Amino acid sequence: MTLNKSEVIALDSQYHAGVYGRLKICLVKGDGCRVWDSEGNEYLDCLAGIAVNNVGHCHPKVTEAICRQARTLMHCSNLYYIEPQARLAEKLVSLLPRPIERIFFCNSGTESVEAAMKLIRRASGKPGIIAAHNSFHGRTFGSLAVTGQEKYRKPFEPLVPGARFVPFGDIDSLTSAIDEEVGGIILEPIQGEGGIRTSTEDYLRAVREVCDDKGLYLAFDEVQTGMGRTGNFLACQSYGVIPDIVSMAKGLGGGFPIGAMAARSDVMAAFHPSDHASTFGGNPLACAAALAALNVLTEEGLMENARTLGAWALDQIREMQRRHPDLIEDVRGRGLMLGIEMASEDLAKKVFDHCMKERILVNRTAGKVIRLVPPLLIERQDLAKALHVVEEPLN
Ligand SMILES: *Cc1c(COP(=O)(O)O)cnc(C)c1O
DSSP, rough: OOOOHHHHHHHHHHSSOOOSSOOSEEEEEEBEEEETTOOOOEEHHHHHHHHOOOOTTTOHHHHHHHHHHHOOOOOOOOOOOOHHHHHHHHHHHHHSTEEEEEEEEEESSSHHHHHHHHHHHHHHHEEEEEETTTOOSSHHHHHHHHHHHHHHHHHGOSSSSTTEEEOTTTTTHHHHTTTTTTTEEEEEEEEEEOOEEEEEEHHHHHHHHHHHHHEEEEEETTTTTTTTSSSSSSHHHHHOOOOSSEEEEEGGTTTTTEEEEEEHHHHTTTTTTTTSSSSSTTTHHHHHHHHHEEEEEHHTTTTHHHHHHHHHHHHHHHHHHHHHTTEEEEEEEEEEEEEEESEEEEEEEEHHHHHHHHTTEEEEEEEEEEEOOOOOTTOOHHHHHHHHHHHGGGG
């Protein structure tokens, strides 16, 4: 009893909240870097569920781990110990930079930011958090409060108080925003939703120094940049700057929903029993999926691929910019997190439409930025194909 595309669209239109501007595509299957729609069309996925399918779609090891765990124990309360969660925590800590070695599991990116915000408040006893203009940290009242984009915040105010926004990359503004009320700083090392805006090592180092100097907690939101995306497990490792707290989700579960907030032991110790909790957070099924996904990431050399292929792609895109200096305004990225800023929103729309027509899944963010965040196991010829298609409308 399979519905056809128009039947699915009709049902969705009738019953869904309608908060998504959906494309008229009904996906039914995925494998590696490819997905298929209900009409049998094949797409090259250079969006990876927005930086989620880092190990590709339906990786056999992840699928196998989920099936095995689903037959054994799907859920139990965090009142009990479970092996998948203990093993996932160990694996995750092995990938995180020292001295980050304590994990709290949750279910999404926004929850991992909420956990980070609560930890900053608990550890510092102060309500103020500095965040960056143009940032994106999620849609719940806490994470939305530190999201530096008016269009998302305004309709839902009042939000959690205490946020102060400063221009991303400007250390002087950040230093001036610090007062007695501020307990911490939250930043994406590379702004994702805000248009793939990279940091400089100097900036992140200076932020770290200011935090050390003033006794502030530094939280990095690595929900999008983490899990190998930029060529290291966390993007901050590429910059050589280690935060006190880090938020993760998206690619963590290999497509299965799971999030995590990690922190230095002495910082996490500020949480007392029952200060924070989650019914589903780190449940057996999610942890089995995430453990398998992290094993794939390390065993199959996906971070190395992200690093080398990403560097190659960035070169290609820079050459593209040299061929079309009036049409491409800027090119940014690290690893397989790439942004091509077009000269106008109309042009970005044109490029996006052409990609869809050629069945290459990409996304347009911050108005005129084409975002490519493909699975980390993508091969050079596929990425080359995608870049070729992106360039076609510019010729
Ligand atoms: C996607 C994203 C979030 C929100 O994650 P959800 O799982 O949608 O709640 C938070 N921070 C960053 C940097 C993101 O890219």
